[in-house]
Amino acid sequence: MLKIEIAGSAIGGEDANEALWVDEIVSASDLANVSLTFRLESQRNVDLDNLVRPAMRALKRSGFYQSGFPELNSITASKLVGQPIGLTIESGSRLVPEGKLLSVESDRIPPSDPTFAWKSEWTAAIQKEWDAPVICNPIWLAISTTSLRSLVDLMKPIINVLERVLRRDPNGRNPFCPNDHLVDWLQIRRVSSGAALKLVAGMLS
Known part of the structure; x- marks a missing residue:
């Protein structure tokens, strides 16, 4: 069941503010x-x-x-x-948590079928910016991209190269398999300008 809540007193039909009330409901249900x-x-x-x-x-x-x-x-x-x-x-969206520990940018987004070469390149970019010990506690990730491709499809290949930050999953069987169960807060958003791909990460308090 999807629940949509609209604050304020409901407006009835034939009221002068009816159109504004309808617009507010539409806005609240815009995903x-x-x-x-x-x-x-x-x-x-x-x-x-x-x-x-x-x-x-x-x-x-x-x-x-x-x-x-x-x-x-x-x-x-x-x-x-x-x-x-x-x-x-x-x-609606949410504010990104505080406590940034990592920020890395790339001019390349994952290809539709992410290759070993792309993942290696993205891994190297992260290693260049991350010189701290691996994290063993919950973290947050904020990803932004100028890509017009599906944000849902872009999440996994971007996250899958975080072994340098999260350590490798001991049960992982793929070449790129971090402990990404430690990601407790995640945001991916589309932006109109800036880096083609940017990832920011931090510890959750």
């Missing part, structure tokens, strides 16, 4: 900027981007988006342990 909060069981070990993808696919099937998510400007997602277990979907 061009969408926030997803996943409340999980304790000790649940799951990658946040793996939760985001099926949720966004469901919203597309519900008619909020077309194929490729061209209407989408940003996704902000977070996971936390709490009751009741479930997912909250809201319109």
Whole structure:
């Protein structure tokens, strides 16, 4: 069930402010900027981007988006342990947390089928900016891109090269497999100018 809440007194038909009230409802249900909060069981070990993808696919099937998510400007997602277990979907974005530890830019976005060469290049760019020990605690990631491609599809290849920051998943079988279950807060947004791809990361308090 999708819940949309509109603050203020409801306006009835034939009221002078009816059009403004309708506009407010439309704005509140506009998911061009969408926030997803996943409340999980304790000790649940799951990658946040793996939760985001099926949720966004469901919203597309519900008619909020077309194929490729061209209407989408940003996704902000977070996971936390709490009751009741479930997912909250809201319109709007959120402020990026404080405490930046890493900022890296690239003039190349992941190709449609990310190659080993691209992942190696992106890994090298991160290693150049990261000279601290690996992180073993929850982190936040903020990604921005000028790409017009699906933000949903861009998340995983960008996150998958964070081994230098998060250490390698001991159960990983792929060449690029970080402990990305440590990402508890994630944002990816489309920008009109600046670096083709930028990633900023920090520790969650």
